[in-house]
Amino acid sequence: GENVEQHPSTLSVQEGDSAVIKCTYSDSASNYFPWYKQELGKRPQLIIDIRSNVGEKKDQRIAVTLNKTAKHFSLHITETQPEDSAVYFCAAKRAGGSQGNLIFGKGTKLSVKP
């Protein structure tokens, strides 16, 4: 069945360093890949997304890259800050008439040490 694999499950970096989280997806027809951030005790919120017709997208310190051939996409956070500490989820939109359903990865817990 459709699947999204996310790695690593935990990631610890020093403040100011970069962090990279990687995801692979199984359905080659998926065309939308959002990333959600969930701070402790809060709801997941969209931080960036990318469509399949684009290879890279940036928003200040965060960027997402997509390799359709390899079916993987990555989140890059530069100059990490303590407030970046959270669980990050990647997702892929299911193809076909699926009403915008997303398949989520299992999450990456990012800890940024001051």
Next chain:
Amino acid sequence: DVKVTQSSRYLVKRTGEKVFLECVQDMDHENMFWYRQDPGLGLRLIYFSYDVKMKEKGDIPEGYSVSREKKERFSLILESASTNQTSMYLCASRDSGRAYSEQFFGPGTRLTVL
């Protein structure tokens, strides 16, 4: 500003009880979703609804049912709660009129079944 609310933040029930989790959104979204979130398993889709009285099973529908009598409200029902349904339950909604629209999440209900 989209607002998705859930009826309870914390709920404690006993095995065998019928449990209702309520979700309300105020942005006239057609699509609504119920997920459960467990450590190490990410967000897993239980059921979704693409319109009033319309519903489809997600990835883990066993033991659950849903009801959507009004566009703004989507209810998750545990017919006979079991201890393995102890989890965090998240509701979400999105605008189906846009192909790549964001899913907005509620704050979650942490359900404990004793």
